[in-house]
Amino acid sequence: MTAVWLSDMTSPDVAAIAARPHRVAILPLGSTEQHGPHLPLDVDTRITAAMCEAAAVHVAADVGVVIAPPLTVGISEHHMGFAGSLTLDAETFTAAAFQIGRSLVRHGFDRLVLVNGHAGNAGAMHVVASRLRLEAGASFVVHLHEWSLAADAFARLRTSGPGGAAHACEYETSVYLHLRPEAVRIDLAVDEPSRALIDDGLVEIFAGGRYGVALGADFSASGVLGEPTRATAETGRACFGEAVANLARVLRQVATR
Numbered sequence: 242m243t244a245v246w247l248s249d250m251t252s253p254d255v256a257a258i259a260a261r262p263h264r265v266a267i268l269p270l271g272s273t274e275q276h277g278p279h280l281p282l283d284v285d286t287r288i289t290a291a292m293c294e295a296a297a298v299h300v301a302a303d304v305g306v307v308i309a310p311p312l313t314v315g316i317s318e319h320h321m322g323f324a325g326s327l328t329l330d331a332e333t334f335t336a337a338a339f340q341i342g343r344s345l346v347r348h349g350f351d352r353l354v355l356v357n358g359h360a361g362n363a364g365a366m367h368v369v370a371s372r373l374r375l376e377a378g379a380s381f382v383v384h385l386h387e388w389s390l391a392a393d394a395f396a397r398l399r400t401s402g403p404g405g406a407a408h409a410c411e412y413e414t415s416v417y418l419h420l421r422p423e424a425v426r427i428d429l430a431v432d433e434p435s436r437a438l439i440d441d442g443l444v445e446i447f448a449g450g451r452y453g454v455a456l457g458a459d460f461s462a463s464g465v466l467g468e469p470t471r472a473t474a475e476t477g478r479a480c481f482g483e484a485v486a487n488l489a490r491v492l493r494q495v496a497t498r
């Protein structure tokens with residue numbers, strides 16, 4: 242298999258990719274945080290990394306691509322009531338992601354795709370992308386959430402209603418069941434659907450309301466926000482496949498611009 246992870250390459254390998262006319266670097270943004278009683282803490286990082294790897298392998302024959310080491314700790318203060326969750330301050334996360342991206346730009350990767358797996362990182366990712374474009378010399382920066390890549394497949398297949406997909410939910414559990422079924426304790430999964438905290442302010446990664454609501458430590462009693470008991474590996478496989486195809490398209494466009 243073609244090497245796509247920066248950490249698997251030699252320095253001359255990286256230099257050769259950076260010298261190609263069509264090239265792109267990927268910066269995966271994850272988290273290490275509780276995902277209810279049924280999922281490991283690496284869900285956001287693992288799903289994001291797996292999608293990045295599969296999409297990069299898909300395009301590597303045509304365009305130069307490297308994936309930076311994932312940022313495995315995100316902005317997870319609202320999960321700190323649950324054992325094991327790690328968090329960075331927003332300022333630390335933003336600085337770390339920006340400086341990793343800027344390092345890539347300095348090595349010739351002026352076209353970047355930021356792929357995020359944790360909703361708590363969303364605002365910071367936006368800031369990082371803008372700073373890479375405006376301050377670090379990047380010529381083209383795209384930023385996206387991994388679940389957005391799978392939105393059409395999930396909309397077709399979901400059996401939960403609005404509020405069923407926010408955290409450790411039908412979506413995340415399905416994709417994790419596809420990637421690593423042996424690590425899912427599905428018998429321990431509990432449903433705790435997200436409820437609108439104000440009218441039109443439903444907290445959902447797909448069917449979100451018109452307004453954002455900042456989550457506090459009391460956002461969930463179980464650690465879940467959604468309906469993981471509805472998850473299936475088949476839904477996960479379809480979502481993963483669609484996400485990888487969409488991400489591959491993004492990578493090609495960014496690389497050849």
Ligand SMILES: [Zn+2]
Nearest residue numbers: 284285409413
């Ligand atoms: Zn998650």
